[in-house]
Amino acid sequence: MTETMQLQGRTPQKMQVRLEHMDKLLSLAGEVIITSANLQDMERRVQSAVTRRQTLGPESLDIIKTSNESTRRISQDLHDLVMAIRLVEIGDTMRLFKRPVRDLARTLEKEISLVFEGADTMIDKALAERLVDPLLHLLRNAVDHGAISPIERAAAGLPQTVTVTLRAVNLEHAVEISVTDDGRGIDDEAIRRLAEQSGIIEIDQPCALIDILCTPGFSTRTAATQTSGRGVGLDLVREMVSEFGGELSIESAVGQGTTVTMTIPKLRAVNIIDALTLSAGHLLFALPIHRIEASLGIPRNSIRNAFQKERYIVYQGETVPICDLLEVLGEGTCEAGRDLLPVVILQSRDAKLALIVSEFLGPQKLVNIPFEENMSHAQAIAGTTVFTGGKLGLTVDVDALIDATLNLRGPVEKTLDLAFASAPPANISNTVSLASSRSESPQEALTTELGSSDVNDLLSEMSTSLSALQDILLGLETSDNTHRDIKDAFRRLHGIKANFSMLEMDPIVNFAHRLETVMDYIRSERLTMTPDLMDLLLDSVSFLTRVTDALPQKVLGPEEELSERLLQRCEVPQENTLCDRDIIGRAFDMTPEIELQMVTARKRGHHVFETYFTFHPGRQADYLVAYLWLCRLGAMGTVLSTLPSIAEIEQGQCGNAIKVLWSADKTEKALKERLEEHAPLYDVSSYQTVEITRLPGTTD
Amino acid sequence: MIDTSALTGEMDGSFNGLHVLMADDSTTTRRVFQARLEELGITVTPAEDGEDALSKIEAHPQKFDIIFCDIQMPRMNGYELCRKLNESPWFEGTPIVMVSTCSDAREVIKALKLGADDFIPKPFERDLLIKVIKRVRA
Numbered sequence: 001m002t003e004t005m006q007l008q009g010r011t012p013q014k015m016q017v018r019l020e021h022m023d024k025l026l027s028l029a030g031e032v033i034i035t036s037a038n039l040q041d042m043e044r045r046v047q048s049a050v051t052r053r054q055t056l057g058p059e060s061l062d063i064i065k066t067s068n069e070s071t072r073r074i075s076q077d078l079h080d081l082v083m084a085i086r087l088v089e090i091g092d093t094m095r096l097f098k099r100p101v102r103d104l105a106r107t108l109e110k111e112i113s114l115v116f117e118g119a120d121t122m123i124d125k126a127l128a129e130r131l132v133d134p135l136l137h138l139l140r141n142a143v144d145h146g147a148i149s150p151i152e153r154a155a156a157g158l159p160q161t162v163t164v165t166l167r168a169v170n171l172e173h174a175v176e177i178s179v180t181d182d183g184r185g186i187d188d189e190a191i192r193r194l195a196e197q198s199g200i201i202e203i204d205q206p207c208a209l210i211d212i213l214c215t216p217g218f219s220t221r222t223a224a225t226q227t228s229g230r231g232v233g234l235d236l237v238r239e240m241v242s243e244f245g246g247e248l249s250i251e252s253a254v255g256q257g258t259t260v261t262m263t264i265p266k267l268r269a270v271n272i273i274d275a276l277t278l279s280a281g282h283l284l285f286a287l288p289i290h291r292i293e294a295s296l297g298i299p300r301n302s303i304r305n306a307f308q309k310e311r312y313i314v315y316q317g318e319t320v321p322i323c324d325l326l327e328v329l330g331e332g333t334c335e336a337g338r339d340l341l342p343v344v345i346l347q348s349r350d351a352k353l354a355l356i357v358s359e360f361l362g363p364q365k366l367v368n369i370p371f372e373e374n375m376s377h378a379q380a381i382a383g384t385t386v387f388t389g390g391k392l393g394l395t396v397d398v399d400a401l402i403d404a405t406l407n408l409r410g411p412v413e414k415t416l417d418l419a420f421a422s423a424p425p426a427n428i429s430n431t432v433s434l435a436s437s438r439s440e441s442p443q444e445a446l447t448t449e450l451g452s453s454d455v456n457d458l459l460s461e462m463s464t465s466l467s468a469l470q471d472i473l474l475g476l477e478t479s480d481n482t483h484r485d486i487k488d489a490f491r492r493l494h495g496i497k498a499n500f501s502m503l504e505m506d507p508i509v510n511f512a513h514r515l516e517t518v519m520d521y522i523r524s525e526r527l528t529m530t531p532d533l534m535d536l537l538l539d540s541v542s543f544l545t546r547v548t549d550a551l552p553q554k555v556l557g558p559e560e561e562l563s564e565r566l567l568q569r570c571e572v573p574q575e576n577t578l579c580d581r582d583i584i585g586r587a588f589d590m591t592p593e594i595e596l597q598m599v600t601a602r603k604r605g606h607h608v609f610e611t612y613f614t615f616h617p618g619r620q621a622d623y624l625v626a627y628l629w630l631c632r633l634g635a636m637g638t639v640l641s642t643l644p645s646i647a648e649i650e651q652g653q654c655g656n657a658i659k660v661l662w663s664a665d666k667t668e669k670a671l672k673e674r675l676e677e678h679a680p681l682y683d684v685s686s687y688q689t690v691e692i693t694r695l696p697g698t699t700d
Numbered sequence: 701m702i703d704t705s706a707l708t709g710e711m712d713g714s715f716n717g718l719h720v721l722m723a724d725d726s727t728t729t730r731r732v733f734q735a736r737l738e739e740l741g742i743t744v745t746p747a748e749d750g751e752d753a754l755s756k757i758e759a760h761p762q763k764f765d766i767i768f769c770d771i772q773m774p775r776m777n778g779y780e781l782c783r784k785l786n787e788s789p790w791f792e793g794t795p796i797v798m799v800s801t802c803s804d805a806r807e808v809i810k811a812l813k814l815g816a817d818d819f820i821p822k823p824f825e826r827d828l829l830i831k832v833i834k835r836v837r838a
Contacts, residue, residue, distance in 0.1 A: 620820075650809045651805055652806070681831050681835045
């Protein structure tokens, strides 16, 4: 899709590479150098033989044989290795859908359980990225379809919770990815009747269910919703899947649910195509072999004329339009003065085309070099390629060629309705459709003292953490142990904030801090979790993910509206949390031991004080500062009792004020100097001391 | 009210000559932390985990003015290092500062009870770092 392509151009993509792969790569590079040295040596031998007019011995042939063998093996190893490096777990892609599915479930007010199977299936990274759009579509269909009203579900004997399963299976030559719902299934007959009524198929015409459902426009007919609502945009899904050579199939049973499966051939090579090479006039072409049904010689007189200039042949009982490759490209004709014409029968998804060429050159493995986008008007040509011997050829986009020649359809409009998918991708950076369209004002590239590998480490750690954080949050709505999960989420967030701080992105650190405060309130039950609050948390995590994904090329600023929403949540509970909420109205917990200590202190001429300390809010938690400050007081005297109690402080239950009962061998005035020396180091903002002169057990 | 101006007045260069050990299993954290400390004129000996730290301290017990250590580390974690150091007769009261993203009160207090003198949450904040160094040396 154009939009995706544009974005790919802007954002360099990254992927993690396992160290062992790098090591192998390095050792292959070493082998290339050795082979190259052998060939250099050989060149010298040949040079010297030519100069001296000598003949070369059999050892020269050995060198060439060995070098040639090495080159072949290294190329194969290199290629296999690169393909292996490109493999990623499909689970990373699967996880992207949690948020959209959750949001949709919320919109529909349904309970939906999204189940992943085969998440560890390895697929090519490029494929993983291109799967996002079609899968999103299928998932939405499944949710829509499975999520018939609870009453209907009950009537159909289905459980209230809709289970949608996203499954990946690794086959020998293909990967199967399917989406299953446990809705009521598709009524095959009803769909056929509908298709017949709407003129999509002839009465009793045999036609696969998937073909009916994939007929463009079929689903938009209002009647479709009556039969199950299936088919929304399925034609687009099939279109997208076919772009990477995949096929779509559907299996459904009334009352049991529906499974839509994508079968995608494993990419054997990146941009390497098995091609049939041929010439047309003076030009060389490469056609992808999997699109060629046959190559044959056709006598000129077997070409028939239909209306006006349109021509066709009968191939295996079927009428197939025929045209001249050079004519299509406006470059003349291949046919001049020949009676037997070389023809390839091309097969696209819905049509065949016979193409007249000048000469077949044979099959070959070629590297396709795609055109830059500004060449995209060259419709039927996918790119260029270098033929054996260094000649330049053109690779043909068979689908585009057939569409253009037969004028099958206008420009394909892919208007995916992805309004519900506002979550940005966690790890995949170029999927436009999942990203929100909000525009943060992009700033300059990241500047940091850290080395680029450190930054990359940090970013990949952050991506992982953010996606884990989102998972935890999404799990909260169904979890039994929310307390543990919230703590876990809090810990993750804290680490993420730490990383933004390392990158010195202060505005984002502040944003994360607000989010952390809100999470803290949820943890301490000062805020109650509601779906709206969950939306806010998820939106905030999505935003942080967007910020991370844009790094290090762009440093995004905070999003004001979201930040404001967080702030509002931060402010509400603060009114209830007076700094000395835990102190007011409470007396020191006086044990006989403490009373004894007080008496002893007084007898030794020491002074007993009651001091009220307040602290500035700082980077260290209140309880920690309070605890450390008490340790410091302990070095100046003896701490007898505190409010909140030591036990409470140790549990983290402490605001920004404490009251301390303590004794020292100095007077208040003498202590003042030491207190004021240390106070700034502990963020003590004020203190008030009263000397206690009465003995315990007596009243004033 | 407490006057904090004295604190901000003498921030830079006042730690020249200090030598600290920094134990953290994350290379990135070590580098960042080291850079922050070096800005303050402090010499840093990095350690990859608790065991590494322990052997480096054991080799020169008097060398370090402060030990900074992460709580979560492979092989020997921060708690264990704290406990080991405080049980060692040759280790004489060098302040230990825990450094962690952990913000759970019980975990932090546990570290303090095991002999740590202070605690710095990650991410590092320069001002807090200065405060903490001053605190543990006061």
